[in-house]
Amino acid sequence: MDIKKITIIGGCGKDGQREDLEGFELKMGDIISIVGPTGCGKTTLINDIEMFANQNTPSGRTVLINDETVPEDYSFDPSKHPIALISQHTNFLSDLPVGEFLQIHATVRGAENIEKVIEETLDFANQLTGESINRETGMTELSGGQTRSLLIADAVIIGNSPIILLDEIENAGIHRTKALELLKRYDKIFIFVTHDSRIALLSDFRIVMKNGCMKKIIHTGEEEKRAAQELKKIDDIMLEFRKLIRGGEQISEEIFNEHIKNIQHLN
Amino acid sequence: MKLIVFAGPPTCGKTTVIKQVIKRMIAKQLKTAYIKIDVLFADEDENIKRDFGIPTKKIYSGELCPDHCNVVVLDEAVEWAENEGVDFLFVETAGLCLRCSPYVQNSLGVVVLESTSGMNLPRKIGPMLTLADVAVITKIDLISQAEREVFRYRVLEAAKEIIIVESNALYGIGIDPIVKQIINTKEIEKPMFLKGNPPVGTCTICVGKKEIGAKNHFGVLRTMENELFYVGE
Ligand SMILES: Nc1nc2c(ncn2[C@@H]2O[C@H](COP(=O)(O)OP(=O)(O)OP(=O)(O)O)[C@@H](O)[C@H]2O)c(=O)[nH]1
Ligand SMILES: Nc1ncnc2c1ncn2[C@@H]1O[C@H](COP(=O)(O)OP(=O)(O)OP(=O)(O)O)[C@@H](O)[C@H]1O
Ligand SMILES: [Mg+2]
Ligand SMILES: [Mg+2]
Numbered sequence: 001m002d003i004k005k006i007t008i009i010g011g012c013g014k015d016g017q018r019e020d021l022e023g024f025e026l027k028m029g030d031i032i033s034i035v036g037p038t039g040c041g042k043t044t045l046i047n048d049i050e051m052f053a054n055q056n057t058p059s060g061r062t063v064l065i066n067d068e069t070v071p072e073d074y075s076f077d078p079s080k081h082p083i084a085l086i087s088q089h090t091n092f093l094s095d096l097p098v099g100e101f102l103q104i105h106a107t108v109r110g111a112e113n114i115e116k117v118i119e120e121t122l123d124f125a126n127q128l129t130g131e132s133i134n135r136e137t138g139m140t141e142l143s144g145g146q147t148r149s150l151l152i153a154d155a156v157i158i159g160n161s162p163i164i165l166l167d168e169i170e171n172a173g174i175h176r177t178k179a180l181e182l183l184k185r186y187d188k189i190f191i192f193v194t195h196d197s198r199i200a201l202l203s204d205f206r207i208v209m210k211n212g213c214m215k216k217i218i219h220t221g222e223e224e225k226r227a228a229q230e231l232k233k234i235d236d237i238m239l240e241f242r243k244l245i246r247g248g249e250q251i252s253e254e255i256f257n258e259h260i261k262n263i264q265h266l267n
Numbered sequence: 268m269k270l271i272v273f274a275g276p277p278t279c280g281k282t283t284v285i286k287q288v289i290k291r292m293i294a295k296q297l298k299t300a301y302i303k304i305d306v307l308f309a310d311e312d313e314n315i316k317r318d319f320g321i322p323t324k325k326i327y328s329g330e331l332c333p334d335h336c337n338v339v340v341l342d343e344a345v346e347w348a349e350n351e352g353v354d355f356l357f358v359e360t361a362g363l364c365l366r367c368s369p370y371v372q373n374s375l376g377v378v379v380l381e382s383t384s385g386m387n388l389p390r391k392i393g394p395m396l397t398l399a400d401v402a403v404i405t406k407i408d409l410i411s412q413a414e415r416e417v418f419r420y421r422v423l424e425a426a427k428e429i430i431i432v433e434s435n436a437l438y439g440i441g442i443d444p445i446v447k448q449i450i451n452t453k454e455i456e457k458p459m460f461l462k463g464n465p466p467v468g469t470c471t472i473c474v475g476k477k478e479i480g481a482k483n484h485f486g487v488l489r490t491m492e493n494e495l496f497y498v499g500e
Contacts, residue, residue: 050412051440058438085412094414095385104417154413 011060014212099135
């Protein structure tokens, strides 16, 4: 399936009320975010997209690919499913070693050089985790952060799908700036469900949700882009502190001032 | 009469799937009846009757193996459904025995597997999977997409021709393709026959011998190291 455009047509919110936003469109290369309070229906929205909802999900939304609906029994060759969904799950239930799991998944996805993609996937994942993942580890033994890192790497490299939906990648303590940096090297549609201002402001636009409804769409303007640059500095400093604390350091006044001085330049 | 047999390990989601299917059958004004076969306890029939007002029944197999029970009562069950004036009979089996399989020729055999049950399940359940027409993989909401793809691969590895449907049965996602298969099922022909060959053993345990060890039994036997052998006339 050659995807040029995806259209999401609104349905109903939690109490059956019409969604304020009639819908939105995505083109290849778009990066967007979905934001809103916990429980407002963000995950539900990306699940609808992943399943090509056709008024057959509780929200009654419709998803069009190149202006057409996808019939429910349209059977994708699973190796060509155009959408990879990285769910909020922080644990695997598959009782297989990582190496065997990736090997089967790469086979399902029709990889040409299986050994190479497994290597690349583990390498990608291990750039996001604290302690590295190896092939012999059982999938169920991985920590929350390791699980999410492996899910992201698997979707991007083994899945190789043109559309990637990511549910709260900032969770579980993975290296999220590194993740963003690595992800942006791939030319795909990215949809981030996020509570993170840095990720939201990096998007071309964001969908704001409440009570199961898509409320509005906000395009990231020049002013917001400038604000994002400044927020990035603050965020980087926070990450430096996180690294120090994780590494067992104490935050002395001297260390604090040393790190914080970049921020003071902002004023 | 179209006969749809649902099998699958305990708590895999058979009833949840069936309820979603019945809801859609009713919306299409199709007439269905439901039978649950279980060993000691079942209340699905009462719930389904209450929720949908269709004819339902339960059969306790008690002393009999539930799949055995299924074979001996199914002709009467079909007659019952005919008298109720319905066109589709759904049978939910207890799904305990993994050696026999409950599917009948010209019926639609639906095996329900939960995606959370471990990657080796498809290799373990034999004819319950390999003789089914449709495999419904439930609880996909609880696992990642990558795991779904790997689980599906394992199912296809065990049953190459099977039609796979992935479902979040709680939310009714992925049910329409099952309904379509059900509607396209052939009418059953009488007398009915099982799809697969029953196991070769005559079960001396079933007939009440309690002693442990091959020397105390007859029929098709084996010891720990030896393959099958036969003792008897
Ligand atoms: N999350 C989730 N839970 C499900 C799904 N399908 C079924 N369940 C739950 O799994 C449990 C067992 O479901 P049942 O439909 O009763 O299973 P069953 O196969 O009929 O069980 P027995 O007849 O007792 O063998 C229930 O708590 C269901 O709500 C699903 O797709 N997702
Ligand atoms: N449009 C809708 N119609 C009906 N129910 C909905 C709708 N949107 C969301 N829900 C229900 O609301 C609940 C919470 O939704 P969801 O899990 O998508 O929230 P979330 O925004 O992802 O939350 P979190 O930030 O905690 O991950 C779910 O039970 C979901 O089924
Ligand atoms: Mg969510
Ligand atoms: Mg049941």
